[in-house]
Amino acid sequence: MLIPFSMKNCFQLLCNHQVPAAGFKQTVKNGLILQSVSNDVYQNLAVEDWIHDHMNLEGKPILFFWRNSPSVVIGRHQNPWQECNLNLMREEGIKLARRRSGGGTVYHDMGNINLTFFTTKKKYDRMENLKLILRALNAVQPQLDVQATKRFDLLLDGQFKISGTASKIGRTTAYHHCTLLCSTDGTFLSSLLKSPYQGIRSNATASIPSLVKNLLEKDPTLTCEVLMNAVATEYAAYHQIDHHIHLINPTDETLFPGINSKAKELQTWEWIYGKTPKFSINTSFHVLYEQSHLEIKVFLDIKNGRIEICNIEAPDHWLPLEIRDKLNSSLIGSKFCPTETTMLTNILLRTCPQDHKLHSKWNILCEKIKGIM
Numbered sequence: 010m011l012i013p014f015s016m017k018n019c020f021q022l023l024c025n026h027q028v029p030a031a032g033f034k035q036t037v038k039n040g041l042i043l044q045s046v047s048n049d050v051y052q053n054l055a056v057e058d059w060i061h062d063h064m065n066l067e068g069k070p071i072l073f074f075w076r077n078s079p080s081v082v083i084g085r086h087q088n089p090w091q092e093c094n095l096n097l098m099r100e101e102g103i104k105l106a107r108r109r110s111g112g113g114t115v116y117h118d119m120g121n122i123n124l125t126f127f128t129t130k131k132k133y134d135r136m137e138n139l140k141l142i143l144r145a146l147n148a149v150q151p152q153l154d155v156q157a158t159k160r161f162d163l164l165l166d167g168q169f170k171i172s173g174t175a176s177k178i179g180r181t182t183a184y185h186h187c188t189l190l191c192s193t194d195g196t197f198l199s200s201l202l203k204s205p206y207q208g209i210r211s212n213a214t215a216s217i218p219s220l221v222k223n224l225l226e227k228d229p230t231l232t233c234e235v236l237m238n239a240v241a242t243e244y245a246a247y248h249q250i251d252h253h254i255h256l257i258n259p260t261d262e263t264l265f266p267g268i269n270s271k272a273k274e275l276q277t278w279e280w281i282y283g284k285t286p287k288f289s290i291n292t293s294f295h296v297l298y299e300q301s302h303l304e305i306k307v308f309l310d311i312k313n314g315r316i317e318i319c320n321i322e323a324p325d326h327w328l329p330l331e332i333r334d335k336l337n338s339s340l341i342g343s344k345f346c347p348t349e350t351t352m353l354t355n356i357l358l359r360t361c362p363q364d365h366k367l368h369s370k371w372n373i374l375c376e377k378i379k380g381i382m
């Protein structure tokens with residue numbers, strides 16, 4: 010059963026320096042189950058941040074269910090260019106989010122449930138949480154063969170991943186969050202999580218790709234709603250709490266003071282791209298010039314998402330050295346992002362407005378460079 014959640018309840022449960030009213034304290038004595046009414050990945054990640062920041066040491070465990078419209082979610086220390094097809098994502102309007110927890114890249118859509126288990130650091134136990142999910146799955150469909158692995162994945166029939174795990178451990182509190190694939194678009198998932206970019210070198214965390222499967226393929230009654238209710242029932246039984254799922258609105262400032270600025274921060278270029286660990290690109294492409302193919306080599310070092318070193322090598326007769334130097338130096342400091350090349354084109358137009366041939370070469374270069382961004 011879903012019930013709306015009041016501001017008072019939330020403050021009393023979560024905020025430091027608030028003494029829960031006697032009656033409420035009784036009902037949430039051992040924990041609480043929440044579900045987001047939003048399908049916005051940034052807003053939902055902001056709820057995680059907010060609860061993590063405000064949870065007090067009394068440590069009522071909280072289970073938070075959330076689902077997102079199509080999004081790719083990378084780990085805190087990952088490189089989006091290495092993990093996904095950013096061009097395809099832009100074309101398809103798929104959001105990219107960087108979460109605060111480590112680990113690999115996953116795809117979310119409305120057929121995927123996210124579950125966040127908030128506890129004190131002391132009580133943080135990923136295997137315990139996964140066992141709880143396994144009990145819930147067993148309760149709704151005893152025929153399922155699902156096992157938890159040492160990496161805290163859930164595998165169906167010994168080989169198909171249905172859940173991936175990540176976590177964030179703070180000084181006193183922690184959360185473990187995981188996915189659960191019910192009816193996600195698997196074809197889309199695999200095409201989005203394939204990087205087309207060549208020649209990237211970095212120390213960023215690499216994802217561990219697996220075969221994936223939806224639970225709905227095994228049993229058409231296993232919808233997201235059925236699975237959330239089953240997990241809520243197990244969670245309630247385990248913590249001896251009310252099994253009601255409280256609906257929360259992640260944009261409600263009266264409920265979560267300051268949450269909208271958290272969501273905003275998660276949407277910034279500085280967080281999503283700028284936090285990418287330093288990396289380099291060593292690639293080349295060919296251009297057709299006077300009936301022969303010329304090789305253009307590109308070497309880039311990218312730090313905090315911005316080009317730190319840029320070396321574009323092209324035959325002198327195609328692009329004179331001084332223009333190449335201009336290009337290399339104008340790219341330095343700019344964001345490694347396609348909109349920046351448009352800005353550079355404008356710079357060139359201003360620098361040498363008459364040279365049409367040069368402009369077309371520059372445009373070719375910019376198009377090629379955009380292709381690796």
Ligand SMILES: Nc1ncnc2c1ncn2[C@@H]1O[C@H](COP(=O)(O)OC(=O)CCCC[C@@H]2CCSS2)[C@@H](O)[C@H]1O
Pocket residue numbers: 082108112113114115116117121123124170171172173174175186187188189190193198202215216217218219220221
């Ligand atoms: N939604 C989803 N669920 C399970 N597995 C997935 C999913 N999307 C992709 N994958 C597969 O997992 C690997 C990456 O596995 P890898 O082990 O590298 O990473 C993870 O599992 C991270 C899980 C993060 C969970 C958080 C919970 C709330 S916000 S995101 C990917 O290449 C695909 O093969």
